[in-house]
Amino acid sequence: MPKLVLPTRAIQVINKSIHLFHHFGFHTVGVDRIVKECQIPKATFYNYFHSKERFIEICLIVQKERLKEKVVSIAEYGQDTSAADKLKALYLLHTDLDGLYYLLFKAIFEIKLSYSKAYQVAIKYRTWLINEIYSQLIKLKTDATFQDAKLFLYMIEGAIIQHLSSDGEDQRERVLDCFLINYGCKYLSQNV
Template identity: 85%
Template sequence: MPKLVLPTRAIQVVNKSIDLFHHHGFHTVGIDRIVKESKIPKATFYNYFHSKERFVEICLTVQKERLKEKVVSIVEYDHSKSATDKLKKLYFLHTDLEGLYYLLFKAIFEIKLTYSKAYQVAIKYRTWLINEIYSQLRVFKTDATFQDAKLFLYMIEGAIIQLLSSGQADMSTVEQDISIIQEL
């Protein structure tokens, strides 16, 4: 997707809709609700975004870029932290149910069949994240594999599912995940 350039008003609609999708889901939030809560005419919405599918893709792209900025700031610019500490920060960044990753995680389950281009945004982010995790794993374990990086991502996603099902994280599970990270 080429660089996204949107007018300020369109960005406000995207931000409002990201919140709506995050808390209510992609299928229960329709265009009528988006335009009502964003206080814009429906024609303006379609002028900016053309379709709900394209709009969902834009929302996920915006969310993905925001999340990538945070990940890059952790792995590239925080020179005072060890690779293990950076992996811990990535873990907590991605397991926050109010955080940026949750919408991309949710998209994987909710939109695969209905909005395939938007679904690909989430899948491409996961692939990118696995590469970033792999880079950090290789710092302290030279024989780390992409399977190890995938395992780390699966631990993140398992923690999200646990949080969703119980309403809170079992700290012993979090501690186990962190110790597994350290052993990798």
């Protein structure tokens, strides 16, 4: 995919809209609200983005690239960090409801039928993430499989759903510890 090059003002609209989509959803935030909140003419919006579908796709691409940078930073540049600690960092990054992954996760449920190209951005990110998770799992256990990496991703997404439906008690690290114990790792969190 060619590099996305947008004017500064368009980036500001994207950033504001990512916040709106994150907090209010893709279907409740329409173009009228976006242009009002961003204080731009509707014609300027359509000049930059052409349609709401293309705009959502661009927002998800921007969010995906920001998230990929963080994942690569965790996975590649922490040479003194163990694979278990990297997995913990990836898990906590992705289960943070205020974090970058939440918008992509939300997109999976909200836009599959109405904005299929934008939906594919989220699905492709999940596939990429499974590969990154697998590259860390294989360092912990030589017989790790892609199914294990998928299970780790499902655990991330289950933790998000649990956190959304809980009464505020955060169980994310306990679930992670149970998973990593099966990989021969010790408890990682202090508050078990």
